[in-house]
Amino acid sequence: MNSTRASTARFVATHSVLSLNARHPLVAKSLVDAHEMHRTVMSGFRGWVEDGAPQPRAQMGVLSTWSVDLKAAALVLVVQSRIPGDWSRIPRQAFTAAPHIITVDRTFKAGEVVSFRTVVNPTRSKPSGKPASEKVRGTRTAHTTPEHVKRWFARRLQSDVEPANADDGVARIGATADPETLGIRMLPTVSSAHRSKPVRIGRAEIRGSLTVTDPELLVGVLSNGLGHARAYSCGLILAR
Known part of the structure:
Protein backbone atom coordinates (compact mmCIF):
# COMPACT_ATOMS: atom_id res chain seq x y z
CA MET A 1 0.00 0.00 0.00
CA ASN A 2 1.14 3.58 -0.65
CA SER A 3 3.02 4.52 2.53
CA THR A 4 2.12 8.22 2.21
CA ARG A 5 -1.57 7.53 2.79
CA ALA A 6 -3.09 7.82 6.24
CA SER A 7 -4.23 4.44 7.55
CA THR A 8 -7.40 5.89 9.11
CA ALA A 9 -9.74 8.82 8.57
CA ARG A 10 -12.72 10.08 10.55
CA PHE A 11 -16.11 10.87 9.02
CA VAL A 12 -18.57 13.11 10.90
CA ALA A 13 -21.98 14.18 9.60
CA THR A 14 -25.66 14.46 10.50
CA HIS A 15 -28.27 12.23 8.90
CA SER A 16 -31.91 13.29 8.97
CA VAL A 17 -34.31 10.46 8.13
CA LEU A 18 -37.69 11.90 7.12
CA SER A 19 -40.74 9.61 6.78
CA LEU A 20 -43.28 11.43 4.62
CA ASN A 21 -46.79 10.90 3.27
CA ALA A 22 -46.48 10.73 -0.53
CA ARG A 23 -50.09 11.91 -0.87
CA HIS A 24 -49.47 15.21 0.92
CA PRO A 25 -49.38 18.03 -1.68
CA LEU A 26 -45.87 19.22 -0.79
CA VAL A 27 -44.47 15.69 -0.92
CA ALA A 28 -46.38 14.81 -4.08
CA LYS A 29 -45.02 17.91 -5.82
CA SER A 30 -41.48 17.04 -4.69
CA LEU A 31 -41.87 13.61 -6.30
CA VAL A 32 -42.86 14.99 -9.70
CA ASP A 33 -40.49 17.99 -9.86
CA ALA A 34 -36.75 17.72 -9.18
CA HIS A 35 -36.49 21.42 -8.30
CA GLU A 36 -39.25 21.04 -5.70
CA MET A 37 -37.43 18.08 -4.11
CA HIS A 38 -34.30 20.24 -3.94
CA ARG A 39 -36.31 23.02 -2.23
CA THR A 40 -37.78 20.56 0.26
CA VAL A 41 -34.29 19.30 1.17
CA MET A 42 -32.78 22.79 1.44
CA SER A 43 -35.69 24.10 3.54
CA GLY A 44 -34.02 22.48 6.55
CA PHE A 45 -30.93 24.71 6.35
CA ARG A 46 -32.06 28.32 6.11
CA GLY A 47 -29.87 30.88 7.86
CA TRP A 48 -26.63 28.93 7.94
CA VAL A 49 -25.27 30.61 4.79
CA GLU A 50 -25.91 34.22 3.77
CA ASP A 51 -28.51 34.75 1.05
CA GLY A 52 -26.83 34.93 -2.34
CA ALA A 53 -23.66 33.18 -1.18
CA PRO A 54 -22.16 30.85 -3.81
CA GLN A 55 -22.81 27.12 -3.62
CA PRO A 56 -24.76 27.03 -0.33
CA ARG A 57 -25.54 23.32 -0.67
CA ALA A 58 -21.87 22.41 -1.06
CA GLN A 59 -20.83 24.72 1.80
CA MET A 60 -23.18 22.92 4.18
CA GLY A 61 -22.38 19.48 2.78
CA VAL A 62 -26.04 18.80 1.99
CA LEU A 63 -26.63 15.55 0.10
CA SER A 64 -29.80 13.50 -0.09
CA THR A 65 -31.36 10.31 -1.34
CA TRP A 66 -34.91 9.05 -1.29
CA SER A 67 -37.04 6.01 -1.97
CA VAL A 68 -40.79 5.74 -2.42
CA ASP A 69 -43.29 2.95 -1.81
CA LEU A 70 -46.21 3.94 -4.03
CA LYS A 71 -48.51 1.23 -2.67
CA ALA A 72 -48.03 2.48 0.89
CA ALA A 73 -47.81 6.14 -0.25
CA ALA A 74 -44.59 6.42 1.78
CA LEU A 75 -41.53 8.49 0.94
CA VAL A 76 -38.33 8.06 2.97
CA LEU A 77 -35.93 10.97 2.48
CA VAL A 78 -32.41 10.78 3.94
CA VAL A 79 -30.51 14.08 4.16
CA GLN A 80 -26.82 14.28 5.07
CA SER A 81 -25.27 17.58 6.20
CA ARG A 82 -22.38 19.11 8.11
CA ILE A 83 -24.81 20.99 10.32
CA PRO A 84 -28.14 19.87 11.84
CA GLY A 85 -31.30 20.29 9.80
CA ASP A 86 -34.43 22.06 11.07
CA TRP A 87 -37.49 20.41 9.50
CA SER A 88 -40.13 22.64 11.15
CA ARG A 89 -40.85 24.35 7.81
CA ILE A 90 -42.28 21.11 6.40
CA PRO A 91 -45.97 20.87 7.43
CA ARG A 92 -46.51 18.48 10.32
CA GLN A 93 -49.27 16.76 8.33
CA ALA A 94 -46.68 15.74 5.72
CA PHE A 95 -44.85 13.50 8.20
CA THR A 96 -45.86 9.95 9.07
CA ALA A 97 -43.32 9.94 11.94
CA ALA A 98 -41.13 12.50 13.67
CA PRO A 99 -37.81 13.23 11.91
CA HIS A 100 -35.07 10.86 13.07
CA ILE A 101 -31.76 12.71 13.50
CA ILE A 102 -28.56 10.65 13.66
CA THR A 103 -25.04 11.91 14.38
CA VAL A 104 -22.61 9.85 12.32
CA ASP A 105 -19.10 9.66 13.78
CA ARG A 106 -17.08 6.88 12.25
CA THR A 107 -13.43 6.08 11.61
CA PHE A 108 -12.59 4.21 8.41
CA LYS A 109 -9.47 2.03 8.28
CA ALA A 110 -7.41 0.91 5.30
Whole structure:
Protein backbone atom coordinates (compact mmCIF):
# COMPACT_ATOMS: atom_id res chain seq x y z
CA MET A 1 0.00 0.00 0.00
CA ASN A 2 1.14 3.58 -0.65
CA SER A 3 3.02 4.52 2.53
CA THR A 4 2.12 8.22 2.21
CA ARG A 5 -1.57 7.53 2.79
CA ALA A 6 -3.09 7.82 6.24
CA SER A 7 -4.23 4.44 7.55
CA THR A 8 -7.40 5.89 9.11
CA ALA A 9 -9.74 8.82 8.57
CA ARG A 10 -12.72 10.08 10.55
CA PHE A 11 -16.11 10.87 9.02
CA VAL A 12 -18.57 13.11 10.90
CA ALA A 13 -21.98 14.18 9.60
CA THR A 14 -25.66 14.46 10.50
CA HIS A 15 -28.27 12.23 8.90
CA SER A 16 -31.91 13.29 8.97
CA VAL A 17 -34.31 10.46 8.13
CA LEU A 18 -37.69 11.90 7.12
CA SER A 19 -40.74 9.61 6.78
CA LEU A 20 -43.28 11.43 4.62
CA ASN A 21 -46.79 10.90 3.27
CA ALA A 22 -46.48 10.73 -0.53
CA ARG A 23 -50.09 11.91 -0.87
CA HIS A 24 -49.47 15.21 0.92
CA PRO A 25 -49.38 18.03 -1.68
CA LEU A 26 -45.87 19.22 -0.79
CA VAL A 27 -44.47 15.69 -0.92
CA ALA A 28 -46.38 14.81 -4.08
CA LYS A 29 -45.02 17.91 -5.82
CA SER A 30 -41.48 17.04 -4.69
CA LEU A 31 -41.87 13.61 -6.30
CA VAL A 32 -42.86 14.99 -9.70
CA ASP A 33 -40.49 17.99 -9.86
CA ALA A 34 -36.75 17.72 -9.18
CA HIS A 35 -36.49 21.42 -8.30
CA GLU A 36 -39.25 21.04 -5.70
CA MET A 37 -37.43 18.08 -4.11
CA HIS A 38 -34.30 20.24 -3.94
CA ARG A 39 -36.31 23.02 -2.23
CA THR A 40 -37.78 20.56 0.26
CA VAL A 41 -34.29 19.30 1.17
CA MET A 42 -32.78 22.79 1.44
CA SER A 43 -35.69 24.10 3.54
CA GLY A 44 -34.02 22.48 6.55
CA PHE A 45 -30.93 24.71 6.35
CA ARG A 46 -32.06 28.32 6.11
CA GLY A 47 -29.87 30.88 7.86
CA TRP A 48 -26.63 28.93 7.94
CA VAL A 49 -25.27 30.61 4.79
CA GLU A 50 -25.91 34.22 3.77
CA ASP A 51 -28.51 34.75 1.05
CA GLY A 52 -26.83 34.93 -2.34
CA ALA A 53 -23.66 33.18 -1.18
CA PRO A 54 -22.16 30.85 -3.81
CA GLN A 55 -22.81 27.12 -3.62
CA PRO A 56 -24.76 27.03 -0.33
CA ARG A 57 -25.54 23.32 -0.67
CA ALA A 58 -21.87 22.41 -1.06
CA GLN A 59 -20.83 24.72 1.80
CA MET A 60 -23.18 22.92 4.18
CA GLY A 61 -22.38 19.48 2.78
CA VAL A 62 -26.04 18.80 1.99
CA LEU A 63 -26.63 15.55 0.10
CA SER A 64 -29.80 13.50 -0.09
CA THR A 65 -31.36 10.31 -1.34
CA TRP A 66 -34.91 9.05 -1.29
CA SER A 67 -37.04 6.01 -1.97
CA VAL A 68 -40.79 5.74 -2.42
CA ASP A 69 -43.29 2.95 -1.81
CA LEU A 70 -46.21 3.94 -4.03
CA LYS A 71 -48.51 1.23 -2.67
CA ALA A 72 -48.03 2.48 0.89
CA ALA A 73 -47.81 6.14 -0.25
CA ALA A 74 -44.59 6.42 1.78
CA LEU A 75 -41.53 8.49 0.94
CA VAL A 76 -38.33 8.06 2.97
CA LEU A 77 -35.93 10.97 2.48
CA VAL A 78 -32.41 10.78 3.94
CA VAL A 79 -30.51 14.08 4.16
CA GLN A 80 -26.82 14.28 5.07
CA SER A 81 -25.27 17.58 6.20
CA ARG A 82 -22.38 19.11 8.11
CA ILE A 83 -24.81 20.99 10.32
CA PRO A 84 -28.14 19.87 11.84
CA GLY A 85 -31.30 20.29 9.80
CA ASP A 86 -34.43 22.06 11.07
CA TRP A 87 -37.49 20.41 9.50
CA SER A 88 -40.13 22.64 11.15
CA ARG A 89 -40.85 24.35 7.81
CA ILE A 90 -42.28 21.11 6.40
CA PRO A 91 -45.97 20.87 7.43
CA ARG A 92 -46.51 18.48 10.32
CA GLN A 93 -49.27 16.76 8.33
CA ALA A 94 -46.68 15.74 5.72
CA PHE A 95 -44.85 13.50 8.20
CA THR A 96 -45.86 9.95 9.07
CA ALA A 97 -43.32 9.94 11.94
CA ALA A 98 -41.13 12.50 13.67
CA PRO A 99 -37.81 13.23 11.91
CA HIS A 100 -35.07 10.86 13.07
CA ILE A 101 -31.76 12.71 13.50
CA ILE A 102 -28.56 10.65 13.66
CA THR A 103 -25.04 11.91 14.38
CA VAL A 104 -22.61 9.85 12.32
CA ASP A 105 -19.10 9.66 13.78
CA ARG A 106 -17.08 6.88 12.25
CA THR A 107 -13.43 6.08 11.61
CA PHE A 108 -12.59 4.21 8.41
CA LYS A 109 -9.47 2.03 8.28
CA ALA A 110 -7.41 0.91 5.30
CA GLY A 111 -8.34 -2.67 4.44
CA GLU A 112 -11.77 -2.43 6.09
CA VAL A 113 -14.73 -3.82 4.15
CA VAL A 114 -17.94 -1.74 4.21
CA SER A 115 -21.30 -2.30 2.58
CA PHE A 116 -22.77 0.64 0.70
CA ARG A 117 -25.72 1.94 -1.29
CA THR A 118 -25.78 4.98 -3.55
CA VAL A 119 -28.01 6.55 -6.19
CA VAL A 120 -25.92 8.24 -8.87
CA ASN A 121 -26.29 10.18 -12.10
CA PRO A 122 -23.83 8.20 -14.26
CA THR A 123 -22.95 10.20 -17.36
CA ARG A 124 -20.61 10.30 -20.32
CA SER A 125 -19.58 13.21 -22.49
CA LYS A 126 -20.99 12.93 -26.02
CA PRO A 127 -18.55 14.55 -28.50
CA SER A 128 -19.69 17.91 -29.86
CA GLY A 129 -18.52 17.13 -33.40
CA LYS A 130 -16.45 20.32 -33.43
CA PRO A 131 -12.69 20.21 -34.15
CA ALA A 132 -10.60 19.49 -31.04
CA SER A 133 -8.83 22.83 -31.53
CA GLU A 134 -12.08 24.66 -30.71
CA LYS A 135 -12.19 23.01 -27.26
CA VAL A 136 -15.99 22.80 -27.28
CA ARG A 137 -17.33 20.65 -24.45
CA GLY A 138 -19.41 17.66 -25.38
CA THR A 139 -23.00 17.08 -24.24
CA ARG A 140 -23.39 15.21 -20.97
CA THR A 141 -25.55 12.13 -21.54
CA ALA A 142 -26.76 9.66 -18.91
CA HIS A 143 -25.89 5.98 -19.17
CA THR A 144 -29.01 3.85 -19.58
CA THR A 145 -27.89 0.23 -19.06
CA PRO A 146 -26.62 -1.59 -15.93
CA GLU A 147 -23.45 -2.69 -17.76
CA HIS A 148 -22.54 0.89 -18.66
CA VAL A 149 -23.26 2.03 -15.09
CA LYS A 150 -21.03 -0.75 -13.75
CA ARG A 151 -18.19 0.40 -16.00
CA TRP A 152 -18.77 4.03 -14.98
CA PHE A 153 -18.42 3.09 -11.30
CA ALA A 154 -15.50 0.71 -11.87
CA ARG A 155 -13.47 3.57 -13.38
CA ARG A 156 -13.73 5.33 -10.01
CA LEU A 157 -12.55 2.40 -7.92
CA GLN A 158 -9.01 2.64 -6.54
CA SER A 159 -6.58 -0.16 -5.76
CA ASP A 160 -3.80 0.10 -3.16
CA VAL A 161 -1.28 1.36 -5.72
CA GLU A 162 -3.41 3.70 -7.84
CA PRO A 163 -3.31 7.52 -7.44
CA ALA A 164 -6.32 9.69 -6.56
CA ASN A 165 -6.93 10.57 -10.23
CA ALA A 166 -6.85 8.36 -13.30
CA ASP A 167 -4.81 9.35 -16.36
CA ASP A 168 -7.96 10.76 -17.98
CA GLY A 169 -8.72 12.89 -14.93
CA VAL A 170 -11.48 10.75 -13.39
CA ALA A 171 -11.41 11.14 -9.60
CA ARG A 172 -11.22 7.87 -7.67
CA ILE A 173 -13.05 7.11 -4.43
CA GLY A 174 -10.45 5.66 -2.07
CA ALA A 175 -11.87 2.14 -2.17
CA THR A 176 -11.97 -0.87 -4.45
CA ALA A 177 -14.44 -3.66 -5.21
CA ASP A 178 -15.09 -6.54 -7.57
CA PRO A 179 -17.38 -4.91 -10.15
CA GLU A 180 -19.04 -8.26 -10.86
CA THR A 181 -20.41 -8.39 -7.31
CA LEU A 182 -22.14 -5.00 -7.56
CA GLY A 183 -25.91 -4.79 -7.74
CA ILE A 184 -27.06 -2.25 -10.34
CA ARG A 185 -30.66 -1.11 -10.76
CA MET A 186 -31.79 1.54 -13.22
CA LEU A 187 -34.19 4.03 -11.62
CA PRO A 188 -36.82 6.30 -13.19
CA THR A 189 -35.57 9.59 -14.57
CA VAL A 190 -36.38 12.67 -12.48
CA SER A 191 -37.03 15.98 -14.15
CA SER A 192 -38.34 19.50 -13.89
CA ALA A 193 -39.96 21.61 -16.57
CA HIS A 194 -38.97 24.83 -14.77
CA ARG A 195 -38.72 27.49 -17.48
CA SER A 196 -35.42 29.01 -16.36
CA LYS A 197 -33.68 25.72 -15.60
CA PRO A 198 -35.25 22.57 -17.03
CA VAL A 199 -33.51 19.39 -15.89
CA ARG A 200 -33.73 15.71 -16.77
CA ILE A 201 -31.61 13.37 -14.65
CA GLY A 202 -30.95 9.71 -15.34
CA ARG A 203 -30.39 7.68 -12.18
CA ALA A 204 -29.07 4.30 -11.13
CA GLU A 205 -28.79 2.58 -7.75
CA ILE A 206 -25.55 0.78 -6.92
CA ARG A 207 -25.20 -1.62 -3.97
CA GLY A 208 -22.31 -3.78 -2.81
CA SER A 209 -19.19 -3.92 -0.67
CA LEU A 210 -16.09 -1.71 -0.80
CA THR A 211 -12.60 -2.38 0.55
CA VAL A 212 -11.05 0.84 1.84
CA THR A 213 -7.69 1.69 0.21
CA ASP A 214 -7.34 5.42 0.93
CA PRO A 215 -9.41 6.39 4.02
CA GLU A 216 -8.96 10.16 3.63
CA LEU A 217 -10.04 10.09 -0.01
CA LEU A 218 -13.05 7.91 0.82
CA VAL A 219 -14.14 10.26 3.62
CA GLY A 220 -13.92 13.16 1.17
CA VAL A 221 -16.25 11.36 -1.25
CA LEU A 222 -18.64 10.40 1.56
CA SER A 223 -18.70 14.06 2.66
CA ASN A 224 -19.00 15.71 -0.75
CA GLY A 225 -20.79 13.13 -2.88
CA LEU A 226 -20.06 11.27 -6.11
CA GLY A 227 -20.73 12.36 -9.67
CA HIS A 228 -23.17 14.93 -11.04
CA ALA A 229 -26.67 16.09 -9.96
CA ARG A 230 -25.80 16.20 -6.26
CA ALA A 231 -28.34 19.01 -5.80
CA TYR A 232 -31.00 16.59 -7.07
CA SER A 233 -30.62 13.67 -4.65
CA CYS A 234 -27.75 11.92 -6.45
CA GLY A 235 -24.25 11.14 -5.20
CA LEU A 236 -24.84 10.40 -1.51
CA ILE A 237 -23.03 7.19 -0.53
CA LEU A 238 -24.53 5.48 2.52
CA ALA A 239 -21.89 3.17 4.06
CA ARG A 240 -22.17 0.87 7.02
